[in-house]
Amino acid sequence: MVGVPNSDLQSVSDASGAQAWVQRNILSHWPSVRFKYVVVGNEVSPLNGENDGKAQYVLPSIVNIFNAIPSANLHYQIMVSTSIDMSLLAKSCPPSEGAFRGDVRSYLDPIIGHLAWAGAPLLVNVYPYFSYSDNPTDIALDYATFTSSSPVVWDPGHGYQNLFDAMVDAVYLALEHAGQSCLRIIISESGWPSRGRRHGTSHKNAQAYLLNQKVYPNLDTTLKKSKI
Numbered sequence: 001m002v003g004v005p006n007s008d009l010q011s012v013s014d015a016s017g018a019q020a021w022v023q024r025n026i027l028s029h030w031p032s033v034r035f036k037y038v039v040v041g042n043e044v045s046p047l048n049g050e051n052d053g054k055a056q057y058v059l060p061s062i063v064n065i066f067n068a069i070p071s072a073n074l075h076y077q078i079m080v081s082t083s084i085d086m087s088l089l090a091k092s093c094p095p096s097e098g099a100f101r102g103d104v105r106s107y108l109d110p111i112i113g114h115l116a117w118a119g120a121p122l123l124v125n126v127y128p129y130f131s132y133s134d135n136p137t138d139i140a141l142d143y144a145t146f147t148s149s150s151p152v153v154w155d156p157g158h159g160y161q162n163l164f165d166a167m168v169d170a171v172y173l174a175l176e177h178a179g180q181s182c183l184r185i186i187i188s189e190s191g192w193p194s195r196g197r198r199h200g201t202s203h204k205n206a207q208a209y210l211l212n213q214k215v216y217p218n219l220d221t222t223l224k225k226s227k228i
Contacts, residue, residue, distance in 0.1 A: 003039040009057035018064030035078050043085045046107040059111050083123035083188045094155040098170030099177050112180045124171055125189035128163040133198045146212030
């Protein structure tokens with residue numbers, strides 16, 4: 001996986017800039033280094049924030065990088081996508097009611113439409129830690145760190161043993177509600193901090209999360225199997 005930094009989005013939103021980026025960052029290393037995904041922008045959002053002004057460049061950059069890949073005869077080997085975070089969701093609990101925020105739909109819908117057309121997945125950064133640390137009263141630590149021995153949250157007909165699964169399914173259902181039920185998700189980032197001042201930050205909790213995530217494929221209870 002290789003990423004187009006948010007700082008480079010404006011330059012690769014131009015076709016020639018995208019071709020130069022592919023030459024410099026893909027072809028100059030191929031085939032010694034083989035890339036499966038090009039991630040165009042990380043957690044870019046049209047909402048107020050440090051990256052809001054870059055949102056306009058994400059889709060053109062994805063399209064231009066996507067078009068530059070076939071010209072290098074690599075279109076069957078490399079997929080082009082972008083990564084989002086959970087802040088683009090208006091609702092994630094229960095997962096069956098997962099939905100994207102109305103004020104990001106004009107930005108996100110064309111992107112996920114292109115990804116569905118191109119057969120590329122949507123990359124998602126999933127951090128149960130932030131949900132837990134923001135609401136430790138209602139979210140159990142074992143639910144957030146893959147250590148619960150039984151389902152904690154029930155959505156009609158489906159039980160969730162860990163928060164990670166519930167968050168992933170919320171994105172799947174948001175995609176379904178946005179008309180893209182066939183779009184796959186790849187988990188691009190996750191983790192748990194070992195130091196800091198927010199609630200739940202410790203080496204013990206970080207170790208529990210990371211060790212249990214290693215065996216996660218055997219515990220995956222999402223409605224659709226995601227990939228880490």
